[in-house]
Amino acid sequence: MAETDAKSVREALREYEASINAATSMIRGDLERARTMVRDATARLSRSFDALHNAAASQRAALQSVATAFYDSEGNGRSFASSTEALMRQFVDEVVRVSRDSVRIIDQLADLSQRVSGIVVSADAIDGLARETRFIAFNARIETHRAGDAGRTFKVVADEVKRLANASSTLSNQIRQNVSECNTQLAQVHKTSAGLASHDLSRAIESHRGLSGAIAKLDTVNQELDGMLETVSTSVSEAVRALQFEDMVTQILNATVQRVERLGEFSVRAVQIMERAPQGDRATPLTALVEEMRTLGDRVAVQQSTVDHGSVELF
């Protein structure tokens, strides 16, 4: 009867040992899976953050190259903005120079016009002289009539004087006509020069203002971009540092695996004591075993060397 009982106990103990081993290996497998999952997830997150960081950096480089093309902070005159500004300034200078020269031409035309008016006065004076000469010729002719035959030759002279006076009048008329044509042409030059002198500068001002505005805006965007990229960079570094929890989780899982294995070991040893030691000699090794089992509750130090220096006791 007692032998049968002892046999049953042995069988039960063996089954208990097998169950403990099975449970231990199952827990070890689960913990190993958990460790793999954490490692994979961390690696994936780390890659994502790296990609995010790189994308932000290339975005910054692309925008900076655009900004540099438009605006050169060193002002060495090669950038699009500064060369456009220089071109605009050159254009305005040229317009102003042409205007000044056109106004100067018009001033000179006014002086010229005054001199031309002087020619008309001279032509009028010639007319006056011709009138007087004609009058003298007319009087001379009357005198030749009175003189009869004696005055015949003098009549030829008087006619000649009249012809010369008429020729002078024709000449002064021609001068007047030429002056009139000259005045028409002067008026034309005046009109053309006035057109050359007059340019509206509003559009140049608008363009200049637009360009300055665009440069200022780019400058602001560039500064904002620097700030944003700094934030992204800081956040990514923070995230990458936070990912180091994987290390801590792995340490805890390792400690847990060790603990579970030791628990199994203790159980096996307890079974062996129960199985092999004679009935009166079980208490001493069991007490020693229980004493040893107390060390299972000792804390495990988790190293946190990278997040911040020193170690933190989590268990």
Next chain:
Amino acid sequence: MALETVRQSDTCTVIKVVGRFDFSCHASFREAYTGAPSGSEFVVDMGEASYMDSAALGMLLLLREHVQQQGGRVSITNCRGQTYDVLQIANFHRLFKIAQ
């Protein structure tokens, strides 16, 4: 467009521009300075000018040449709005004493 010329003293002439300062002012503007005694100081008052174009800039440059030959001085006062912008874009600050 209109010009009011005030001979403040024997040595100072104020040319006040009213409305548009463009080519239409040319004759009276020239008259305003050619008759002044040599060595005169000129003040172009833009307080009531609403607009100026490149012809006005050309006239101002010729006034400056005239004044420099005569040993006088020229300044532009009361510039605002469009007239101030035009003077600025033409870089007239390098050539004239300009007051807003």
